[in-house]
Amino acid sequence: MADPTHHFQARPSALRRSESAIFWLFRGATYLVLLCGAVVFLNIFIKGLSTVFQTKAPFVNTTFLTEAPESLYVFEWQGKKMEMGDKEFRVFKERNPAAANVKSESYVYCAGGIFPCIVGTVLLVIGSMTIALTLGVCAAVYLNEYARDGTFIRFVRLAILNLAGVPSIVFGLFGYGMFVIFFGWNTSLLAGWFTLAFMVLPVVITASEESLKAVPKGFREGSLALGATKWQTIRKNVLPYALPGILTSSILGIARVAGETAPIMFTAASVLRTQLPWQGLTRWTDFFFQGVMALPYHIYVVSAKIPQNEYTERVQYGTAFVFLFIVALTAAASIVLRTRLRNRYKW
Amino acid sequence: MASPAPADSAHFIAHKGKFRLFGLTLDTCIKVFFGGNAVVSIIVLALITIFLFREGAGFFGQNRQNLKVYREAGLEYVDFIRAQQDDHTALTRYLSDLRLRQFQHFTQHQHLTPAAANAALAGFDEFAGQYGDAVEPLRTLVSDLTEQATAIKERFTVMEDRKTERAQLLAAGKAQAAAEVGITPVDFVAELKPILGTLPAYREASADLAKRLAGIVAAAPAMPTPELQARLDRFRQLTAEYLAGFPAVARNLETWDYRRPVPATQEFSAFLFGREWVTASFWQDWYGVIPLVAGSLMVSLVALVLAVPLGVGAAIYVNQIASPWEQRLIKPCIEFISAVPSVVLGFFGIAVLGQTLRALSQQTWLAWVPGFPYSERLNILTAGCLLALLAVPTIFTLAEDALNNVPRSFKEASFALGATRLQTVMRIIVPASLSGIISAVLLGFGRVIGETMVVLLCAGNRIAIPDFTAGLAVITQPVHTMTGIIAQEMGEVVQGSIHYRALFVVGILLFFLSLAINYAAQHIVRRYRISIG
Amino acid sequence: MESTAPAPAITLRPLSAPAAIPAAPGSAVAPAGETLIDIDHVDFFYGAVQALHDISLHIEHKKVTAFIGPSGCGKSTLLRCFNRMNDLIDGTRVASGTIKIRGIDIHRPDVDVIELRKRVGMVFQKSNPFPKSIYENITYGLKLQGVNNAARLDEVVEKSLRGAALWNEVKDRLHTSGLGLSGGQQQRLCIARAIAVEPEIILMDEPCSALDPVATAKVEELIQSLRERYTIVIVTHNMQQAARCSDSTAFFYMGKLIEYAPTRDIFMNPASPQTEAYVSGRFG
């Protein structure tokens, strides 16, 4: 500090000022994005909390989480305004014969819960991910372990790349044309499974290939040099080390499958089924050929297809909360697991 | 240890009798199995194409039939006159607008009470009333003709249905029942005669209208201000132009021939360049995809305008400027945003963003923004904002990758020459990764244009080409989109109907659009990657 | 067996050279002894690039043969030909010539590559233990062959680890990960893994290049002890190592075999000026 005018003296200049201004601009852009995301999350979480949780024990709104959607009946009874779900209302009328002809207003979907939707979404995810993982992992094994570069492989890769860009609604149309109509499966769990599976297939293949690539070449050479066959090498010395990575990245696929509405709209989703998928089946095969309720489709229905009133918001936010919670949980799990994995497997 | 090759040690000669299936060894079988799975991706792509075409292909034939009936049943003929009537309606709307302006002038500048203002406008009202009533004869004619043409079309449709019924019966082997289905082909010549016979009546009505309008306009009352007077003059001019178009209409009617064939190209052009998408109409269905494409593009454009600076900016920030802990924090957060299901975002748009933006638009201090204030809660802007939030993670992730791939040495070399951080980023890093960033933007575009739920819920779903004459304010108009229309109408259409097939053709369009975008993105990456060295 | 001090690096100490050395210097044929691997006019291609030009040499039974030469001259390529590891690389082919092991052409269509690789073990430049326990690493090859008898596996593990001079160091931690060993230990583990399947030939591609001098000395010692039971072919960049360990040495340059002779001759009395320049460190 003794000599303030030495050769390398830092001087404030217009350049520096504009540089830091521009950096602040970039920083602003970044945090704006995060802020927008946070606003969406917080809005849904805060408003959803009041539906899903309650102040009385057991604090969780079990009706909402464990029952099927019902119509809400609102009526005046002995000077009080009553709100009752369909079933409850019927019981109430039986108990109070005087109430048989009470004038009530009904609001569709506004009572009960979303249990069938949760079950439907879980079923859709399990089935489609099973199919997609089987196909995808095998395809990735082929591409990474067996395939030698050639026209055919180029075509396969091109197909995968392009498949990844096809809009989900087109998958929906395709599933409708092929499974629902051509195969005659109608709107069914099975049609939804295949449609969703084909949709996430590129995600699963890419993720699996990446994990397979991360397994060092030395493991394969070492094993082959000991006289293992290719399949023995893959089974014992490649897949076990790639599997955690494959599964982790595939959780992102789960988030995608669970979150998509367009592909299941006309292949698997039904507007209302009060029975759970395993109830009321005449034959066990019917299980696969029934439509199911699903969370994303339910959100669509309650927020766009039914008349809006003061009671719909409750169920809208509640459903969105549960749905977002499930999807966010899987996505977060995948992201956390992936960073963990990256640190753990260093060979 | 006997010399060279002891016979017993030829171990590595393959043993016979190993496991074989169709002459393949176990390892080959396994390979074929895995290969088969890899082929699935090609098969799926092929199947998508096949099934989209299988369901969609019939559309063009049906559309041709649709257009043919439009002509043969005389609907086209009637529409000539109807257009004339509609133009008149547009002119009366101009007059109402003019009245509103005068009213405002009277109340705001001359401080008249509304009643007094209305009284002052009595002369104008009379003028406007006369102008509006002048079209009455023509309107009567149109509504008569409409009824007749609809009846012809109806008869034709019934006959077509019977034909299908008979064909089905025949296919089922019930020749007896099939013969009982009576089919009397519609005799278009005879049916059309009454319609064509109205030509003299039309001429009369039209001439009468022309005369009356000319007279009415000539006697228009004077306007209170020069500015309004200019508008009235403009109106006079428009009316003159309108009247000048009458002979052309008459000529069209005279030369109109129901037998003129519908050219084969029209079934395609009517779809690709058709400006109207009208379905389930009592009069005539139109399957023109332009309003939907325009809607999709407008929404995507707004989304990209918002998302590109944010996404690329965030990528540059995180990759080049942010501190390591910020990087570790921000990257997963943005990835996390990409996991938000689009239907939730759509719901957020309906429940929160729509109102918020509209309320914002009605603030006086924001009145300078084009299109503000607006009243439609769900419009291009709402959907675009939400789609931007969807596109940002895609663009961010890919652009960040591209930036990451720039060799460290570039950066170091630039710093060594005394460049500042900003100079290095802007002149070295960004240009070097430009191809990657552009392809990121393209893929973001693909993501946005293929998105369904957000636009279905938040774009307003009005099937019309946005009014581009409004300038930038166009973004506050509601539109419908390609994806949205499929999602909305697919559930309600009759399977196999022309409407059903039209939706599949929209799907085909979307499919190839996404392939093209994908291809372009890959091409750019491949083509320009080498140029960095 | 253990803990002899590493030999001073400067002296050339030909080890147990064959009693009779009738080989004519400069000729690319075998010195005396039983021929185990017989390479006859081999040309090898990576796609369109020829990596080996007309190589002929005989590798003797139960001897240590060293391959030396500047980087990129094709040593690894030739070595990987012996167990057909090059098959794994796309577009490679032996364009002409034959490689015979015990008189059998290993490219014959009825040769089972898997069997071949069981007979011809390999140790890689970068040690590559599997991320399994030490015990599993060693038994991996045997289990592939269907050996599941625990007693037999234990016995083999001990024998191989003793053979690889690793037993004393790891006998208490057989079930810990092989990746937890030091670099030199890992490389010896790889050697143990290779000898566990009882190959006839062990190919070593620069086994010591990633090791420090002490670990290198241990591996060299190991090679000395293995020579009694196995035929060893070793690629090395370390001239002293070649001199210390091998019986015969082949010098390659630009994909060609320049000279093949007993090690002592290569170092003391090279026939080719190129060899001389290389071994005396004047190029390369």
Ligand SMILES: Nc1ncnc2c1ncn2[C@@H]1O[C@H](COP(=O)(O)OP(=O)(O)OP(=O)(O)O)[C@@H](O)[C@H]1O
């Ligand atoms: N996979 C490959 N594809 C194409 N060319 C290759 C491949 N591997 C090696 N080569 C080429 O073949 C030649 C011989 O390579 P090789 O690996 O056998 O050399 P080397 O003598 O083992 O060298 P080093 O001492 O560096 O290990 C080199 O010119 C190399 O570039």
Ligand SMILES: [Mg+2]
């Ligand atoms: Mg090498």
